[in-house]
Amino acid sequence: MSKKSHTVIEGGVTAAKGFSASAMNVGIRSTKLDLAIIASDREAVVAGTFTTNLVHAAPVKLCKANLAGGHGRAIVINSGNANACTGPQGMEDARRMGTLTAQALGVDEKLVYVCSTGTIGIPMPMAKVEAGIPKVAAALSPAGGADVARAIMTTDTVPKEIAVQVEIDGVPVRIGGITKGAGMISPNMATMLCFITTDAAVEQRALQAALSAAVDDTFNGITIDGDQSTNDTVLVLANGAAGNATLSAAHPAWAAFEGALRHVCSHLATAIVKDGEGATKLVTLTVTGAATREDARLAARAVATSMLCKTAWFGGDPNWGRIIAAVGRSGANVAEDRVGIRFDGSPVVRAGCLAPGASLKDLARIFAQKAFTIEIDLGIGAAHASVLTCDCSIDYVKINAEYMT
């Protein structure tokens, strides 16, 4: 871990100098904000990470292509339609969104990133989008960040934003971000959009490496329902408006910048799980003592996505049998008589059986809390992995039985 030398400040995606944003309802959704732009007043260095789902949306393909250039001026985002599984027309629509935004801002279209979130497989309502883009572009303002945080929400119940400040060679630089969940959330890109801006000057390759590492430890370590989206995108724009000497991995303050970026990612990833569809409990799950990192991840993921575990957590039921059963079927190397489990540090399982002195009543008190930890020690090796997850409630089923219709 890098030492923490940043402080949390007010604001979100427009907290950094030189960034503006705006959002409107243009009729893709009935009344909610559904079209947004985030813009930098100068060319920014861009890094990004994307869904690994082999089925991915047209805007994801476009972002990946533009990211090859490593630079950007703006992001245009719509909610209410994922523009996924929409074929060649979907690709054309995504490109058109980028072109229109570029024209409205007077920038090269290769510098505009396009993101969509919403229902899969429905053609984009392009008349509304085309009419809307110039209006949204005309309304750009440094005060618009909070509106964009709301515009990207789908089943999210709260907007999610954060900003931090860190000093680089005595120059304060800011990093701010927004994100949305709240279903189709699983490791290896949670189903999500996340937009981060910073006024730091950063080398593109260093920025990409820092983002990839931060995402791997944060957004890729959360799961709500084990489903992975077609549209997951994290983008960071660094525009250098703070006036610091350009950062690279060799810079003495690099760790401070990296730590600040990781703080933003970690905060936003946690916010997604807390606001998971129907979630009532936040569960931090750690697997230790695994033979390999892959084994640790397999075991953690099996428990985190087990319907039986998640419904037990919802019910406040300290049912450790479902946890050890999920570990046993995970594919990880497991020796039943070496497994230990703790809830919030209290021993529950030792050598594969109920730990001496463990009381189901006391354990039920732990599971009655809004947040708790589950530690699983496989007792074989030294590898470990963590997943942040939530319970599965009656409301999760209600939300997802009614989402499209």
Add this chain to the structure above:
Amino acid sequence: MSKKSHTVIEGGVTAAKGFSASAMNVGIRSTKLDLAIIASDREAVVAGTFTTNLVHAAPVKLCKANLAGGHGRAIVINSGNANACTGPQGMEDARRMGTLTAQALGVDEKLVYVCSTGTIGIPMPMAKVEAGIPKVAAALSPAGGADVARAIMTTDTVPKEIAVQVEIDGVPVRIGGITKGAGMISPNMATMLCFITTDAAVEQRALQAALSAAVDDTFNGITIDGDQSTNDTVLVLANGAAGNATLSAAHPAWAAFEGALRHVCSHLATAIVKDGEGATKLVTLTVTGAATREDARLAARAVATSMLCKTAWFGGDPNWGRIIAAVGRSGANVAEDRVGIRFDGSPVVRAGCLAPGASLKDLARIFAQKAFTIEIDLGIGAAHASVLTCDCSIDYVKINAEYMT
């Protein structure tokens, strides 16, 4: 497929000659039947398949050890306690159940198979079991099969039994079975117990091969919640009481016997899914056009265990986007623009997009039914796989949030 030459007859696990059964409540559960014995009046050839969960219950270990001998006289089963994760004491308790049953029946203890289903991690209430076994043994009767079908139910809402008759060299032989679900159900042994008896004379190796093949195509092709149990067991006892010449794979009537056994397994596996915890819909999912059998299975399993797909089915929402998204993240080789999907034969997706002419209203009518099919053509190769699954309802969450407490 073997030709169908069997007929369905009345009864279940005691439909075959020479088998008797009985069940009682001995206090493991409050009032429901919780201890049962199935016995053959002569030594039977035995075949079995078991959970592949690395964490598996003491009775599973004991069954595997006894199966090395290939013969058996009886099965003793309790519900209300899984005797899993119970350590050396659990193993001793399982052995004691076998020994007491063997003593009560006057047979070798190596010929008694022990099965348990219920909560994991709680010591067996052996005083009740020890007092109960002689009483249950004393009550054995050819009329007791239906009681045993009820005694093994946990969250099942209906008992599940079937019997068929098939002629071997002009001699009628019977195969009957019972099973239980209804949670922790996933391919590679559904969470389940299944007991099959036949009065056919069959070579042990042929019986094991026939059972393994039938289980692979039936019980291993169902999933309710993606969780796999610690106790899954399928046992078949063939006692030869019908008087046929001993069957082997070389016998002309082998295909008829194999087909009849498969029918029993298929019927019971389907019954488990229909009675899945909270299930309101039966979904037959087929993946075709996969590059490999493993790819077909990965894709089918990803859809069948996707919470977003299962909740959409519950809501009657023909949300094909969630299906193609699950296929895309499944790990199977997928080319988005080759994927086709049909619901009950109606085209939904062609070349990765909504099929021309597909109407969401018509598709919603298909999803409003109690049972429907989903066919996914990956359009790459010739391999295929099927999974029988169900939706995930509000009741599933209720049942599993309240099971232990």
